[in-house]
Amino acid sequence: MLEASASDRLPTQADVVVIGGGVVGCAIARELSRYRLSVVVLERAPDVAMGTSKANSGILHAGFDAEPGTWKARLNVRGARLYREISEDLGIPRRRVGSLVVAQDADQLATLEELRLRGIENGLTGLALWGRDELLAHEPNLSPELVGALWAPMAAIVCPFTATFAFAENAIRNGARIVTECAVTGIEVVDNRVTAVKTSLGRIATSYVVNAAGVHSGEVALMAGDDSFTITPRRGEYVLFDHSVGDLVRSVVFPTPTKLSKGILVAPTVHGNVFIGPNASDIEDLEDHETTRHGFAEIISGARRVVPNLPLGNAITEFAGIRAVAGKDFVIGLSPVTGGLVHAAGIQSPGLTAAPAIAETIVEYLGEAGLKLVPNPAFTPINPVRPKFVDMSIGERARLIAADPLYGRIICRCESITEGEIVAAIQAPCGARTMDGVKRRVRAGMGRCQGGFCGPRVTAIIARELGVAVTEVCKDSAGSWLYLPRSETVSAEPNHA
């Protein structure tokens, strides 16, 4: 749509093809870019972070939930540690806010003790059981009927899109390629080994394929003749609140978990908002992102058990994300059927936390499978820092605007985002091409007016920077057009039959 011809976009050969541009696929590409390899990420949407990575809780979990010995447990704890360095290097704002699992009665208190012991077994230190008074002193807006909590000081929050973009950008800076709007249509297998990936843009020869296709990872495995797992999509709905009520909770607050999910949580975001959610409903359609009235009722009543006075009047948006459930654990490792195929599949919570550790593990498996891992001497682990107007001092702002006047024009007034930041987000490696792409990178349109003010302005900036017509700018997916030329307004339907 907005790019050069297909043949320019897709190389004919690569050492490794990563299918899926979510946080896991992008983290894997970045990890692979440490080595002298040609790496191509294929993403069928117009942007990365368009699946589960765009709609989740944004939490770096402490790591006490998963059963000891599982991939989830190991990779969660390892991933959370890796983020401490990665978030600095890649520019992923991270806040160590801690998490609380709250109990409503003695039975739930007993579960908290089990969780604490499990956390110790998973290698965590610093977990503490709090009584009611300690809990309410820390979180005054919680229900006074709660009886105690498990405090995990190491839990942190990040923005899941920022994390994905940061991995993607660093991968590109180190030589990886990310090809968007490129759907995988088949995988060629000869003598039980992967030889090529067929796509909507053509064929790419490769000996190694990483399956990081999220909810579609079951289909990708089948393309290579591997039916060793299936994906059940499980939808979770959220309500997000404006940062004017961002002090509702200080830490991530979970109810005591059930078998099905971690429950409806109330949590801050790294940008100062608060959300409630998610519920958990098994769905038929892998792409069913619809929110429901029933779902809203479920998460609102769930959240009210923890925070009785929800500021519903300050809700700014609702959305749904889809977990890719393959069973109890992640599906990590070599395909049991097809050589050269490695799975990073069935990644649900704590997938965001685990992503950098998944990436390490997948690269180890690729090495085991014969991929030559020669260090890339030019590898740079760091992304350059782009200015964030809202976080700057008045003097820094003055100098920035003197150097580039576009940083003096506020486009998104809710989040104080300047034109300079929007232009930088479009021009960056793995830059924004859509309205939602801009929104997820710099937060223009993410605030309380939801783009009502800045939407037309951002559309014009995207059109100008990409050299396309305003009518070609999309919301996110290829068919999500926003505006028609006025001459094309006339309806084919009879006027008021």
Place this chain on the structure above:
Amino acid sequence: MHEFHYDVVTIGGGPAGMAAALSAKDAGAKQVLIIERDRELGGILQQCIHNGFGLRRFDKELTGPGYAHRYIEMVKQAGIDVWLDSTVLSADPGGIITSVSPDKGMRVVTCAATVYSMGCRERTRGAIRIPGSRPAGVLTAGAAQRMVNMEGYSPGRNVVIVGSGDIGLIMARRMSLEGAHVKAVFEIMPYSNGLNRNIVQCLEDFDIPLHLSHSVVAVHGEDHVTGITVAKVDAKLNPIAGTEFDMDCDCLLLSVGLIPENELGRAHALEIDPVTGGAVVDQFRRTNMSGFFAAGNVLHVHDLVDWVSQEAEIAGRSAALHALGKLPKVNVFRSVAAGDGIRYVVPQKLSPPGGRPTVRFFMRATQPMGASVVQLHADGQIVWESNHPVVKPSEMIVADIPWKKIGAAREISFTVAPAPEEPESRDAPQAEEAL
């Protein structure tokens, strides 16, 4: 970085900011500044290209840009400074205002008095929690209005409008004139939220059906909106099972309310009226923050721009008097309550009279009524009343009350109730165009 000093600064150069600045100048303020984030003055008026503005203020039917133009000329002639393309980042106690613009960078202004005149924003889909998918093609009526009228692009061909606010009604007509098929307007309340005149001229004249007591229960479409599901609602506004029906569309416009844009004040201790979403003010439009005044849609959402201008004149004059040290400092206020049938009253409190013989109150009714009587109660006595052939939540009730009626009363409230006797049947007076 340069520092600047002014007597009065208005934050926002729409109708409220311009009128306040002019009246501040008139009242003796020497240095007056308007800070406007857009590239021209006029605010939302510039995209309101329909006519009907100014019947009260100018005794003439003007378009939005026409109304704005008159004020822009007056501002030029009055010697008021204007900073365009400049966004106010903060307005701190003591009158310290920080703004930013591309060509001038960061500028800090100190001023003796500030008028909040930032206007309002539209309520969004998220605020009213419409379930379903989140495709392109769902936008607020005002954003669509800007795209059509100022940028020259259209949001779709087959349009459904949610909410019967005035901007939605205006856009129903606007999209029809563009050749689009405006299929219906759905309003969750059992009555319209727009001016009667807009119902007639924007819907009835174009055969666009208005469905009252209906709510959108789902939005459909993966990429771009393909349709919606609508249901009737019960008295508690909950959808009634079994009444759902689908309607195809490629554009869903929302006109579901306006919210005063008070974030600058909320960053400090500005007292906000939970009903209006604007500041709590006295008859001088003085807020609880010393030296800060408020007028227009940032104070409460108006139906007519003419009222905005008049209210802003009060705020501008008060700001000038404050800057000149002529506005008496007050610590004790009498509150004015919204009694039965009244949703809110502005001003919400009274300080001692300031030389003018009357005080103007703006009110909104809680629900539509036929022939009604609005009454002012002072210490339990009805001291003033006025008859109205019809009362609607969408149309402002304006009352100019002589101070002598209020006297020294401690308990002051307004009520509205059906008139005791059925007056002669007659049509409601035509209201002017909404802002």
